[in-house]
Each structure stands twice: as structure tokens, then as C-alpha cells.
Amino acid sequence: MTAECVKLINNLIDDLNSMSIMNVIVTAVSFFGSLFGSREEECRREIECIEAKLAKLKEIITLLEILREISSNDDAMKILKKIISLSNALTPNAIVNTEKINNLRTKLEKISNLLKQIxxxxxxxxxxxKSAIFNWLINNEFKESYDATIKHKKFEKDDVIYYDTSGAMKEDTEELKRNLVGRRVVAVYVFDISKYNQDETMKYIQMLKNQNEKFDNKLEIxxxxxxxxxxKYTLLEIQNLQNHIRYQGVRCRIYELNPQEKKDFHPELSNIAIQDFILGKNE
Ligand SMILES: Nc1nc2c(ncn2[C@@H]2O[C@H](COP(=O)(O)OP(=O)(O)OP(=O)(O)O)[C@@H](O)[C@H]2O)c(=O)[nH]1
Ligand SMILES: [Mg+2]
Structure with a gap:
């Protein structure tokens, strides 16, 4: 669970607790109303109705407290769905008014979007x-020029956030990684196969695997x-190289990113196809 999510959940719990307190006050007022107004039956029904609402709010609060502690995204989504269905069953009254219910639903939707983000x-x-692939994903075309990336760049589309970085183990990248702990992250290791060095690649992949623990095992490589x-590798050599890396338990694909070069060899070059490969959707 990211700090941003936890903050939203805490905020919601505070909102709901204040609603619950208001409900208790209303219950007390209704009770005394019954004593003085001798409309016993009417008041009893009113109290029962408030108690039922209060129980629902309490159930939502308990589930939010559980949600706050969960690290697995799938489990968190299940609990969140339960909370959303409970909140959908809430109907407005004098205390839990339409505005408060809408506010609750908006915040739940925000949490759901954060949990879905990759x-x-x-x-x-x-x-x-790295930047050439980033450019394929954003602009759906090959970028011929080379400008070394100094500071990371961010691009966000639907539920996916892309970060282009300055590369291996530079402080800017490491700081960014620290800020991403708790999120679902796909770490894409990009390597130039014309300079292929097996030891270096294996070391890099191992380093990413070691970082997985910090990411609550939510880091995919x-x-x-x-x-x-x-x-100048032949197709067969490229396939062997790919297989060797896949053998490490890592999804791997080798590209010629310029569509004008090596035309006999091209895994599909488009933003959708590259993103689907990265997210493991077309394996
Ligand atoms: N022909 C060809 N050129 C490529 C390929 N991949 C990258 N390039 C070119 O290589 C150069 C460097 O690529 P970048 O994507 O900028 O490299 P980077 O990893 O972002 O480098 P830094 O920002 O310095 O860390 C650019 O001129 C790219 O157009 C490829 O598969 N084929
Ligand atoms: Mg770059």
C-alpha cells in the first residue's frame, strides 16, 4: 500500500468516524424525544434505522482498517470491492446526507484507481x-536522435505510468525507485545487444531481483x-540469446527499434504491442 493510498484511507476513516458520532447524537436526541413527546413507536423505528446505518458505517471503517494493512494488490481489490458495495447500499438521511455519501464514493474510486495503477x-x-522505447510508447514512432537523459521523465496514460530514467544505478533513478516502493512496478532492463555482455546482464537482472523484496514482491522484471x-547476430543467435535470458525467469524480447533497419526481423513495433509485451499481455 503506498503512502498516498494510506493517507486517503486514513482520511476516509476520520470522515466516517465523525459521521458515526453524529449518528450517536441523533440517536440520543430521538430517545429523549420519545420520553418527552410520547411518540414511542415512531421513535423506536427511528432508532432502529439509525442503528442499522451506524452498523454499516462501522463495518466500512473496520474494512478500511484491514485494507490499510494489506500489501497484496489482488487482496486489496477484493476488500475494496466489498467496501464499495457497502457504500452503494448507504442511503441518505439527515446525517449521512447525499454530499457525504458522494464524497465517500469519490474517495473510494480514487483508492481503486491508485490500486489499479501500474x-x-x-x-x-x-x-x-530506454528513451527510444519510451518514445515508441508515447508517440508510436522511432526517435533517431540521441539526447542523454539526465533527469527522469514521466508519462501517464490510463492506468499506466511510464518513467524514462538516466539509467543504471544513478542517484536520480535510485531516488525515484525509493519513491515507488509499495506500487506495482515493472522494471524494464534495456540492453544494447551489439555490446552484449552476459555477465553484466545477469548481474543487472540479479540486482533487480534483489530489489524485489523492498517492493513487497510487487516488482516484475x-x-x-x-x-x-x-x-549482426543472425535470427537464430538472437533467439538463443532471448531464450538464455528467459531462462532466468524474466520476460525477454529483442528488438530492432528502427523500423527501416533489419526489415526481415521485427517483433511488432507499435506502442500497443510494446506495452502489451511489457505488461505480459501477449505472451
Ligand atoms: N537503429 C537503432 N537505433 C537505436 C535502437 N535503440 C536505440 N537506438 C538509438 O541509440 C541512441 C541512444 O538511444 P536512447 O534511447 O537515447 O538511449 P538511452 O538508453 O535513453 O540513453 P541515456 O538517456 O543516456 O541513458 C539513439 O540515437 C537511438 O535512436 C535500435 O534498436 N536500433
Ligand atoms: Mg535516455
Missing amino acids: TILFNGNTGAG VAIGTHANKS
């Missing part, structure tokens, strides 16, 4: 092709090779 983070050596044309 972050794609590019890692790898300088000049490997994907490897993308680039510069297939410059490498």
Missing part, C-alpha cells in the same frame, strides 16, 4: 535505448534487447 520503469546503461541490426 508503473513501468526503464533501467539500463546509457545509450541502450522484463528485459528488452535493442540494436538487433548493429549486432
Whole structure:
């Protein structure tokens, strides 16, 4: 659970607790009303109705407290669905008015969006092709020019956030990673296969695997090779290289990112196809 999510949940719990207190006050007022107004039956029904609402609010609060402690996204989504269905069953009265209910639903939707978000983070050596892939994802085209990335860049679309970074183990990237702890992150290791160094690649993948623990085991690792044309590898050699990396339990695909080069060799080059591969949707 990210700090942002926990803050929203705490905020909601405070809102609901104040609603509950208001309900208790109303209950007391109704009770004394019954004593002095001798409309016993009417008051009893009113009290029962308030008690039922109070129980629902308490159930929502308890579930929010459980949700706050959960690290698995799937489990969190299940609990959140329960909370949403309870909140949908709330009907407005003098205390839990329409505005408060709408406010509760808006906040629950925000939490749901945060839980659904996936972050794609590019890692790898300088000049490997991180920005070229980032550009494919954003603009759906190949970027020929090279401007070294100094500070990370962010791009957000639907439930996916992409971060292009300055590369391997630089402070800017490491700081960004620290801020992403608790989120679902796909770390994409980008490497230039024309400069392929098996030891370095294995070391890098291992380093990412070691970071997984910090991410509550929510860090997925994907490897993308680039510069297939410059490498002069044959198709068979490229396949062998891909398989060798896949053997480490990591999704891997090797690309020639320039559609004009090595035309006989192209995994589908488009923003959708590349994103689907990264998210494991077309395996
Ligand atoms: N032909 C070809 N060029 C590529 C490929 N991948 C990257 N390039 C080019 O290589 C150069 C470096 O690529 P970038 O994507 O900027 O590299 P980077 O990993 O972002 O590098 P830093 O920002 O310095 O960390 C650019 O000119 C790209 O156009 C590829 O698969 N084929
Ligand atoms: Mg770059």
C-alpha cells in the first residue's frame, strides 16, 4: 500500500468516524424525544434505522482498517470491492446526507484507481535505448536522435505510468525507485545487444531481483534487447540469446527499434504491442 493510498484511507476513516458520532447524537436526541413527546413507536423505528446505518458505517471503517494493512494488490481489490458495495447500499438521511455519501464514493474510486495503477520503469546503461522505447510508447514512432537523459521523465496514460530514467544505478533513478516502493512496478532492463555482455546482464537482472523484496514482491522484471541490426547476430543467435535470458525467469524480447533497419526481423513495433509485451499481455 503506498503512502498516498494510506493517507486517503486514513482520511476516509476520520470522515466516517465523525459521521458515526453524529449518528450517536441523533440517536440520543430521538430517545429523549420519545420520553418527552410520547411518540414511542415512531421513535423506536427511528432508532432502529439509525442503528442499522451506524452498523454499516462501522463495518466500512473496520474494512478500511484491514485494507490499510494489506500489501497484496489482488487482496486489496477484493476488500475494496466489498467496501464499495457497502457504500452503494448507504442511503441518505439527515446525517449521512447525499454530499457525504458522494464524497465517500469519490474517495473510494480514487483508492481503486491508485490500486489499479501500474508503473513501468526503464533501467539500463546509457545509450541502450530506454528513451527510444519510451518514445515508441508515447508517440508510436522511432526517435533517431540521441539526447542523454539526465533527469527522469514521466508519462501517464490510463492506468499506466511510464518513467524514462538516466539509467543504471544513478542517484536520480535510485531516488525515484525509493519513491515507488509499495506500487506495482515493472522494471524494464534495456540492453544494447551489439555490446552484449552476459555477465553484466545477469548481474543487472540479479540486482533487480534483489530489489524485489523492498517492493513487497510487487516488482516484475522484463528485459528488452535493442540494436538487433548493429549486432549482426543472425535470427537464430538472437533467439538463443532471448531464450538464455528467459531462462532466468524474466520476460525477454529483442528488438530492432528502427523500423527501416533489419526489415526481415521485427517483433511488432507499435506502442500497443510494446506495452502489451511489457505488461505480459501477449505472451
Ligand atoms: N537503429 C537503432 N537505433 C537505436 C535502437 N535503440 C536505440 N537506438 C538509438 O541509440 C541512441 C541512444 O538511444 P536512447 O534511447 O537515447 O538511449 P538511452 O538508453 O535513453 O540513453 P541515456 O538517456 O543516456 O541513458 C539513439 O540515437 C537511438 O535512436 C535500435 O534498436 N536500433
Ligand atoms: Mg535516455
